[in-house]
Amino acid sequence: MKVFAVMAVSTLLVAGLSGLVAGNYGERYLLRQLTGESEKAIATLAVSVLEPVISEDISILKSIVTEMVRLDQNLYSIEIYNERGETSCRLAPP
DSSP: OHHHHHHHHHHHHHHHHHHHHHHHHHHHHHHHHHHHHHHHHHHHHHHHHHHHHHHTOHHHHHHHHHHHHHHOTTOOOEEEEOTTSOEEEEEOOO
16 A cells, blocks of 8 residues: 555656646747747848838838837837937827
């Protein structure tokens, strides 16, 4: 009977630890995937905004910033400055 109890406890311990280890690896994998996708999205945004920023095309910049704020409720405000430090485009909640 003691052997059975020891084996049962050992099995539960191994199963529990295996679950923790597998969960940790899964979490790290998903975090790497999410980070990679975020970096791709930011790179795409940077490339798409480069020309309007260089040419200071205010109407396109305002359109981009408006859409970004509409799509991401976590953004509080966005400001784009020119090389003189002047605000080219700004969008913030009223």
